[in-house]
Amino acid sequence: MAQEKWDLQRCVDYAIANNISIKQSDVQARIANLQLGLARAAQHPNVNLSSNAGYNFGRSINPATNTFDNQRIFFSGFQLQGGMNLFNWFSARHNAEASRLSYEASKAAVERARNDVALNVAVAYLQALLAYEQTEIAKVQIAQTTAQLENIRKQVSAGSLPELNAAELEAQLAADSANHITSVSTYQANVIQLKALLNLDMATPFDIETPDVSAIPVEELGNLQPQVVFQKALQNLPQQRANQLRFQAAQKTIKAARGAMYPTLSLFGNVGSRYSSLFPDQQNAVVTPSNKLDTLGFVEVTPGITLPAVRPSFNVSLPNTPFVRQLFDVNLSQAVGVSLSVPLAGNRQLRTQWERSKLDAEGIRLQLESDNLVLQQDIYRAHNDALNAMQRYRSAQKAVEAAEKAFSFSQKRFDVGLLQTIELLTNQNNLFRRRLDAASAQYEYVFRIKLLEFYKGEGLKL
Incomplete structure (x- = not known):
């Protein structure tokens, strides 16, 4: 062939x-x-999203209330950051x-x-x-x-x-x-x-x-x-x-x-929030009578006779703020501005x-x-x-x-x-x-x- x-x-x-x-x-x-x-x-522009979640044990700072607590705390948060060079x-x-x-x-x-x-x-x-x-x-x-x-x-x-x-x-x-x-x-x-x-x-x-x-x-x-x-x-x-x-x-x-x-002139902005399992919900506090009296002090009613000044006692219960409300309402923060780098x-x-x-x-x-x-x-x-x-x-x-x-x-x-x-x-x-x-x-x-x-x-x- x-x-x-x-x-x-x-x-x-x-x-x-x-x-x-x-x-x-x-x-x-x-x-x-x-x-x-x-x-x-x-x-x-550049945009970055970061998030974290975890547990704290023992004496640690509550990330929501910024106070010390000696118990297990579940925490979470996110940060949205962006920036752009202007010139x-x-x-x-x-x-x-x-x-x-x-x-x-x-x-x-x-x-x-x-x-x-x-x-x-x-x-x-x-x-x-x-x-x-x-x-x-x-x-x-x-x-x-x-x-x-x-x-x-x-x-x-x-x-x-x-x-x-x-x-x-x-x-x-x-x-x-x-x-x-x-x-x-x-x-x-x-x-x-x-x-x-x-x-x-x-x-x-x-x-x-x-x-x-x-x-x-x-x-x-x-x-x-x-x-x-x-x-x-x-x-x-x-x-x-x-x-x-x-x-x-x-x-x-x-x-x-x-x-x-x-020098470089830049624009920046960020949105952040956080959550704590011990963050109290002040708006939804539950107040109940304790059927007790609290002594506020003593008052002299007549010479030589003093009586205690009392008021009814109440029990106040503060539930945890819900996760979504903490992140998108209570703890939500924003920032925007310009920066100059020389x-x-x-x-x-x-x-x-x-x-x-x-x-x-x-x-x-x-x-x-x-x-x-x-x-x-x-x-x-x-x-x-x-x-x-x-x-x-x-x-x-x-x-x-x-x-x-x-x-x-x-x-x-x-x-x-x-x-x-x-x-x-x-x-x-x-x-x-x-x-x-x-x-x-x-x-x-x-x-x-x-x-x-x-x-x-x-x-x-x-």
């Missing part, structure tokens, strides 16, 4: 979907997104903007990882195509030598040529077979390398589509001037975009660190963070300039390589045409007995090498043009 072939687009799509480096970059981008959400939430010199806003820019840079880093994988896959794919082309050239060479050997053997059998001619062609056929084996081995090694880039199981059946390299569309080299390509690369390549976003984020971080050194001395932590953020921004700026310089060098080098490859390819084409004519002439002279076998084989090997050189130069030229198209932002296509 003929297995399905893989073209470049399928290889690139599969690699992007399965490459580990891309997945790692995507994880970092998601972490940056979480950090962005955290930074944005820091600008919103902190836009430090939180700058932090949120820095996080947003960092997230955008992380997304650009994911795109860069995809581009790097796509470019590496394209290189490996073209190398495999070149190796396949070399195997095809070697097969043609073998077929040509085999046909010559059969013809020579007939002539040797007829006695018109010596056995030496057949022996020389047999040696040439062995050398051609060795060249073919080498080219096949190179092709298989390139396929293995391509599988590794795709993160594909090595045991998976795999064969690449082999388009005619002459039919691959390439842009005219005159339309790929290095300075124009460089300017477009600064706008289109994700690495340069990521560096620019990181630099902008660093500038926002400087402003946020600067704002943290100034950093006076913090062991230089805030100033050090501010100065460090400025140095971080300077480091990112220098990295941005360095990456742009490297990119410019790569583009100019790629343009120069493309120009050289085009000249080599044109020269190689002319060399192939000349070698084909020389071999055709030598074949005709050999057929009529005017040329020795060794001279024929020399011209044949020369043609073989010229074809290999032409194929290598052609693939090199196509790759260099595709690299310039990639820098220009046109993607990879064959």
Whole structure:
């Protein structure tokens, strides 16, 4: 059964979907997104609810009456607190903007990882195509030598040529077979390398589509001037975009660190309440007569005669205040206000963070300039390589045409007995090498043009 072939687009799509480096970059981008959400939430009010419940044993303070009691007390309470920064010199806003820019840079880093994988896959794919082309050239060479050997053997059998001619062609056929084996081995090694880039199981059946390299569309080299390509690369390549976003984020971080050194004005508020199992309910006190009299003092009614002053005695019973009433009525308290926080001395932590953020921004700026310089060098080098490859390819084409004519002439002279076998084989090997050189130069030229198209932002296509 003929297995399905893989073209470049399928290889690139599969690699992007399965490459580990891309997945790692995507994880970092998601972490940056979480950090962005955290930074944005820091600008919103914060609200916290706390509650407690338990028992006190022995002599302890009643949390409701604030008096000492020597019995078991069940207590409970809650506290609802909230706060909001009113003004902190836009430090939180700058932090949120820095996080947003960092997230955008992380997304650009994911795109860069995809581009790097796509470019590496394209290189490996073209190398495999070149190796396949070399195997095809070697097969043609073998077929040509085999046909010559059969013809020579007939002539040797007829006695018109010596056995030496057949022996020389047999040696040439062995050398051609060795060249073919080498080219096949190179092709298989390139396929293995391509599988590794795709993160594909090595045991998976795999064969690449082999388009005619002459039919691959390439842009005219005159339309790929290095300075124009460089300017477009600064706008289109994700690495340069990521560096620019990181630099902008660093500038926002400087402003946020600067704002943290100034006073912060905040709004706060809280609602709280508490419950005690011994909290008396004064409103629902139960008063009952005790049928007794309480002596208040003594009154002298006549000289020498005193009588006690009494009043009826009553028993007062105070029930516990209900749980809900204690929490939401009797013991409920509220507070609201503003606070001002002024950093006076913090062991230089805030100033050090501010100065460090400025140095971080300077480091990112220098990295941005360095990456742009490297990119410019790569583009100019790629343009120069493309120009050289085009000249080599044109020269190689002319060399192939000349070698084909020389071999055709030598074949005709050999057929009529005017040329020795060794001279024929020399011209044949020369043609073989010229074809290999032409194929290598052609693939090199196509790759260099595709690299310039990639820098220009046109993607990879064959």
